[in-house]
Amino acid sequence: MSFSDLKSAPTGKLSWEFRGEELHLRGRLDLQTLEQHRTRLEKELRQFARPRLQVNLQGVEYLDSVGVAFLNLLRVFLPSQVQEVTLVQIPAHLKKVLENFSLPSQKERRGVLRGEWLADFGDQVYRIFQESVPQFFYLMADVFYWSVVDLFHSRHRRKGEFYHQGVLMGANAIPIIGLISLLIGLVLALQSAAQLRQFGANIYVVDLIVISMTREMGPLLTAIIVAGRSGSSIASEIATMVVTEEVDALKTMALNPLRYIVVPKMHAMIVTLPLLTFLADVVGIFGGAIIANIYLDINFSIFFNRMENVLLFRDLLTGFIKSIIFAGLIVLTGSFHGFRVKGGSEGVGRVTTASVVTAIFLVIFADSMLGLLFYFD
Amino acid sequence: MNAEKQNKEAVIRVENLSAHFGKRIILREVSFQAFSNEITVILGRSGCGKTTLLKHLIGLYPVRQGRVEVMNFSLAGIEEDDYHQFALRIGVLFQNGALLNSLTVAENVAIPLEQNTHLPASIIDYLVRLKLHLVELENAADLYPTQLSGGMRKRAALARAIALDPPILFADEPSAGLDPVTLSALDELFLRLKHGLGMTILLVTHEVPSILRLADRVVFLDEGRVLYAGPLTGALESDIEPIKEFFRRELSLRSLKGSSSLQSRK
Ligand SMILES: Nc1ncnc2c1ncn2[C@@H]1O[C@H](COP(=O)(O)OP(=O)(O)O)[C@@H](O)[C@H]1O
Ligand SMILES: [Mg+2]
Numbered sequence: 001m002s003f004s005d006l007k008s009a010p011t012g013k014l015s016w017e018f019r020g021e022e023l024h025l026r027g028r029l030d031l032q033t034l035e036q037h038r039t040r041l042e043k044e045l046r047q048f049a050r051p052r053l054q055v056n057l058q059g060v061e062y063l064d065s066v067g068v069a070f071l072n073l074l075r076v077f078l079p080s081q082v083q084e085v086t087l088v089q090i091p092a093h094l095k096k097v098l099e100n101f102s103l104p105s106q107k108e109r110r111g112v113l114r115g116e117w118l119a120d121f122g123d124q125v126y127r128i129f130q131e132s133v134p135q136f137f138y139l140m141a142d143v144f145y146w147s148v149v150d151l152f153h154s155r156h157r158r159k160g161e162f163y164h165q166g167v168l169m170g171a172n173a174i175p176i177i178g179l180i181s182l183l184i185g186l187v188l189a190l191q192s193a194a195q196l197r198q199f200g201a202n203i204y205v206v207d208l209i210v211i212s213m214t215r216e217m218g219p220l221l222t223a224i225i226v227a228g229r230s231g232s233s234i235a236s237e238i239a240t241m242v243v244t245e246e247v248d249a250l251k252t253m254a255l256n257p258l259r260y261i262v263v264p265k266m267h268a269m270i271v272t273l274p275l276l277t278f279l280a281d282v283v284g285i286f287g288g289a290i291i292a293n294i295y296l297d298i299n300f301s302i303f304f305n306r307m308e309n310v311l312l313f314r315d316l317l318t319g320f321i322k323s324i325i326f327a328g329l330i331v332l333t334g335s336f337h338g339f340r341v342k343g344g345s346e347g348v349g350r351v352t353t354a355s356v357v358t359a360i361f362l363v364i365f366a367d368s369m370l371g372l373l374f375y376f377d
Numbered sequence: 378m379n380a381e382k383q384n385k386e387a388v389i390r391v392e393n394l395s396a397h398f399g400k401r402i403i404l405r406e407v408s409f410q411a412f413s414n415e416i417t418v419i420l421g422r423s424g425c426g427k428t429t430l431l432k433h434l435i436g437l438y439p440v441r442q443g444r445v446e447v448m449n450f451s452l453a454g455i456e457e458d459d460y461h462q463f464a465l466r467i468g469v470l471f472q473n474g475a476l477l478n479s480l481t482v483a484e485n486v487a488i489p490l491e492q493n494t495h496l497p498a499s500i501i502d503y504l505v506r507l508k509l510h511l512v513e514l515e516n517a518a519d520l521y522p523t524q525l526s527g528g529m530r531k532r533a534a535l536a537r538a539i540a541l542d543p544p545i546l547f548a549d550e551p552s553a554g555l556d557p558v559t560l561s562a563l564d565e566l567f568l569r570l571k572h573g574l575g576m577t578i579l580l581v582t583h584e585v586p587s588i589l590r591l592a593d594r595v596v597f598l599d600e601g602r603v604l605y606a607g608p609l610t611g612a613l614e615s616d617i618e619p620i621k622e623f624f625r626r627e628l629s630l631r632s633l634k635g636s637s638s639l640q641s642r643k
Pocket of ligand 2: 428429
């Protein structure tokens with residue numbers, strides 16, 4: 001083949017002619033010519049009305065693997081009454097090409113298991129309860145153990161990692177958490193203002209805001225935002241390290257990936273999430289105070305006087321305990337999904353999403369369980 | 378042999394190509410030619426700039442100094458449309474395979490066929506299986522790249538590179554990580570592509586047996602310079618020290634075994 005004409009898209013010639021049972025092909029039978037003439041050729045093949053087809057290749061100059069594929073698949077394009085397709089008068093130089101670039105006739109594919117959907121579903125359920133759930137609890141036990149042990153063994157910690165993570169998870173989250181809890185405080189007060197005014201129970205807006213922020217909204221809101229921010233980054237960081245075999249490398253350097261990667265994050269999260277929650281409480285209550293001031297004629301001094309009576313240490317403690325539990329859940333789900341990653345870069349994306357969804361679900365689930373617990377005591 | 382050479386067209390012409398990353402000079406005034414329907418092997422110790430040279434030849438690195446012409450496409454400042462036409466006519470096997478990890482092996486091989494042709498599904502399916510058969514991976518069709526060994530990944534990437542029967546195939550160390558048996562099967566495949574389909578092949582490889590079997594022509598790089606570019610026989614007789622060094626070990630082994638494969642070459 002000549003390369004000088006390659007730039008101007010080679011349009012080598014292909015021509016054919018049906019003579020009785022014979023199909024004479026001439027010229028080049030390759031990707032270019034087939035792209036150009038295939039539809040017409042296929043149409044004529046579909047109208048072929050004899051039981052036998054002999055393809056005469058004497059005039060063919062060049063054949064590539066697309067041409068070979070076409071010749072081998074001719075039957076697909078022929079009507080079903082054609083019993084037999086043969087290639088005849090194959091020029092010597094094409095024999096090799098036909099031989100080298102044909103698939104061996106119907107080689108059996110080695111055992112590919114194809115499941116039933118019901119069995120697949122069963123497998124899924126089985127896997128969740130027999131593998132995922134126990135794995136999660138093993139991880140939880142391990143991380144809990146090492147988190148406590150490493151409080152007293154600073155040798156195995158990555159230097160500066162606790163501080164670094166604290167900034168990432170805590171300090172950097174301050175603006176968004178402040179903003180959102182302010183808005184929630186405003187909205188909460190605004191929605192209740194109208195109702196309370198009807199009954200002349202304006203002052204109770206303080207109870208409502210203070211109790212709901214400290215016991216419920218503050219911890220929950222903060223945990224959900226942090227699950228989205230830090231939970232996802234924990235999962236994707238760990239998953240990337242697994243995919244690039246960094247975790248394996250750590251193991252072969254006799255390091256425990258849990259202690260090296262997860263424990264500093266756990267420590268940082270357990271310290272910062274309660275602090276963030278406290279911030280959310282304060283800012284949210286402040287938001288409520290603004291609305292009380294504007295719409296309910298409760299000025300700040302009345303508001304904070306009343307708050308002193310309403311705010312129980314127990315409520316703050318409830319929120320504090322909740323946020324510590326949420327912190328553990330977020331780090332655990334992130335690492336759990338991160339270590340389970342399968343496949344390459346796509347897998348990283350998948351486990352990141354999964355970790356955020358699971359973390360938010362677990363946070364809300366735990367919140368309702370704890371709600372029951374604290375309610376009955 | 379000379380008369381035959383005059384018939385050959387230079388499909389790759391490189392003249393005084395220089396390249397640098399930051400202040401480090403990687404290629405210094407590289408010049409050579411590769412000819413149609415020949416196998417040209419690029420040689421040299423690792424880090425000498427082979428991959429960098431290859432990436433200039435396939436237009437991934439811009440040609441800033443010198444000239445690179447491949448199939449009459451001048452790659453310095455090539456327009457996007459021209460590059461598309463160019464890309465349709467080359468096949469590239471990257472050093473790390475560069476398979477898409479989210480797709481199976483078969484889907485990877487099908488990418489160029491599905492994106493760049495209008496062939497019917499039956500032919501595409503046949504071609505995918507054929508190309509996987511050629512690299513002996515028919516049983517790995519439904520696996521994902523991360524489930525393959527390094528050598529298998531290379532071969533899957535090769536199947537993808539030859540999906541469209543490109544007139545020119547560039548392969549960066551296709552043999553890395555392969556066992557001797559697979560290696561010689563791969564050599565066989567390169568010869569089939571050359572003789573059967575008239576492909577021009579540019580190969581980066583360190584395997585001396587493969588070089589002796591395949592190369593029509595070699596380009597020997599040393600710290601970004603071309604030490605030798607020309608027919609294989611010339612390289613084997615060369616007096617230049619790094620080249621002698623490179624072939625010496627293998628050749629002395631062969632003479633110990635009394636192999637005559639060298640003499641049998643014309
Ligand atoms: N993207 C890059 N940035 C900076 N230096 C590079 C880059 N790619 C390659 N190099 C350097 O260029 C030199 C040649 O690399 P390469 O072409 O990959 O060598 P080879 O393929 O022959 O082993 C090496 O010293 C390498 O460090
Ligand atoms: Mg390289």
